[in-house]
Amino acid sequence: MGDLPSSVYLHFPFCARKCFYCDLPSYAGRLGDIDRYLRALEREIRQAGTLQAPGLPPTPLQTVYVGGGTPTLAGAERMVELLDTLRAVFPWATDAEVTVEANPGTVHKADFERMRRGGINRISFGLQAWQPSLLKRLGRIHTAEDFVEAFTAARKAGFDNLSADLMLGLPGQTLGDVRETVSRVIDIGADHVSFYSLQIEEGTPFYDWYESGELILPDEEIERAMYHETRRLLRESGREPYEISSAALPGRACRHNLTYWRAEEYFGFGCAAHGYFDRVRRANHAALDDYLQAVEHGDTAPFPASQVLETLDRDAQMKEVMMLAFRTDAGVDAASYTRRFGEPPDERFGETLASLVIRGLIAETPRGWALTGRGLDFANQVFMEFV
Structure with missing residues (x-):
C-alpha cells in the first residue's frame, strides 16, 4: 500500500425538497436525522484514519468536496465542525481546495462568513437556470434573486472562488434562455461554470411525465446548439472550457474534479459515496438507514459501510x-x-x-x-x- 489519497469526497444526502429530475441518493423530509448522520460520518472518517502508517507523516489533503443533497442544510457551524474532524484525522495542505455545494435558497451572509473562517474556500452554487418558469418546472426551491443575494454575500465574506452549475436541454428551455442564463453568471463574476445536459432518469417525476408524454424536451439539435453556445460564450468571457462540462477563469478549474479525470485516488465518505484507493473501487451503502446501521453497529474496519465494486488490474487502469x-x-x-x-x-x-x-x-x-x-x-x- 502506497500513500493515502489526497482527495476526499463527503456526501450529505439531505435536501429540503427533491427536485423533479433528481435521481441522486438524497432524502427530503428526514432533516431530523442530520445530527445522527454527521456523527456517523465523523466516525467513518476516524476509522479510515487507521490506514495511516504509524510514524510516517500523513499525506496532506489537496482537495475536499462536500456534495449532496444540500450540504448547507447542516448549518455553517456544524459543517465547520465536520471539516475540523476531517482535518484532525487527515491534515490539509496549506493551499487545499475545500468546496461546499450550496442551494442559493438555504444559505445566508452569516453562513458564508462562518464557513470562510472555518477554512472553506470554494462554493458551488446550484443555479441551474435563470428563468422563474424553468426553476419552477425543475422543482427548485430558489429564485434567481436568491442566487444573486447568496453569490454577493459569499463574495463579501471573502470567497474568491465561486462556481455556478447550469442545466441544458430543459423542458420549455430555449436557446435564448440559455444565452440569458450564461450571460447572467458571466456578468455576476462566476469564476467557474459547470453545464450539464438534462438526463431523464427512471424513478423520478420527470421520467414518469416524459413516459406519459407530458414532458416535452428540446430536440437533440437544439440541445447541442445550447451546449456549444454555452462553451462559446464562456470562452469569449475568459472562462476556458477545461473538460466536457466545465469552464473556468485562469487558476479556477476545479482541482477536485480533475482528480477524477486524472484517475487519481480519493476517499469517499458518507451514504452512497464512492472511493478509489489501492486499485479498489468502493461504494458505500446507498440507503441511508443501511449506511447508519453499518457505521454505528459495524466493526472498526477502515471502510465499515462500503462494498467493493471492482479491483482494477493493469489493463483496466x-x-x-x-x-x-x-x-x-x-x-x-x-x-x-x-x-x-x-x-x-x-x-x-x-x-x-x-x-x-x-x-x-x-x-x-x-x-x-x-x-x-x-x-x-x-x-x-x-x-x-x-x-
Whole structure:
C-alpha cells in the first residue's frame, strides 16, 4: 500500500425538497436525522484514519468536496465542525481546495462568513437556470434573486472562488434562455461554470411525465446548439472550457474534479459515496438507514459501510486513464501516460486511436490526442472504446 489519497469526497444526502429530475441518493423530509448522520460520518472518517502508517507523516489533503443533497442544510457551524474532524484525522495542505455545494435558497451572509473562517474556500452554487418558469418546472426551491443575494454575500465574506452549475436541454428551455442564463453568471463574476445536459432518469417525476408524454424536451439539435453556445460564450468571457462540462477563469478549474479525470485516488465518505484507493473501487451503502446501521453497529474496519465494486488490474487502469482523459479538453497526455504505465498509449491502443481519428472524433495534439468538436457531440462513442 502506497500513500493515502489526497482527495476526499463527503456526501450529505439531505435536501429540503427533491427536485423533479433528481435521481441522486438524497432524502427530503428526514432533516431530523442530520445530527445522527454527521456523527456517523465523523466516525467513518476516524476509522479510515487507521490506514495511516504509524510514524510516517500523513499525506496532506489537496482537495475536499462536500456534495449532496444540500450540504448547507447542516448549518455553517456544524459543517465547520465536520471539516475540523476531517482535518484532525487527515491534515490539509496549506493551499487545499475545500468546496461546499450550496442551494442559493438555504444559505445566508452569516453562513458564508462562518464557513470562510472555518477554512472553506470554494462554493458551488446550484443555479441551474435563470428563468422563474424553468426553476419552477425543475422543482427548485430558489429564485434567481436568491442566487444573486447568496453569490454577493459569499463574495463579501471573502470567497474568491465561486462556481455556478447550469442545466441544458430543459423542458420549455430555449436557446435564448440559455444565452440569458450564461450571460447572467458571466456578468455576476462566476469564476467557474459547470453545464450539464438534462438526463431523464427512471424513478423520478420527470421520467414518469416524459413516459406519459407530458414532458416535452428540446430536440437533440437544439440541445447541442445550447451546449456549444454555452462553451462559446464562456470562452469569449475568459472562462476556458477545461473538460466536457466545465469552464473556468485562469487558476479556477476545479482541482477536485480533475482528480477524477486524472484517475487519481480519493476517499469517499458518507451514504452512497464512492472511493478509489489501492486499485479498489468502493461504494458505500446507498440507503441511508443501511449506511447508519453499518457505521454505528459495524466493526472498526477502515471502510465499515462500503462494498467493493471492482479491483482494477493493469489493463483496466490503462483503459480508465484513457477514457477519463478524453473528458478533458487537454485530452490524453502521452508523456504522462508513459510515465504511469511504462509504455506509450498507442502501444496498447494504437488501432483504436487511429480509428477514432479517421472517424473525426479525436485529433492528434502536440501532447497526445483530444476530442474534436464533433467528438464533443459523440463523446460517449469515444468513451465506449475504452470500457
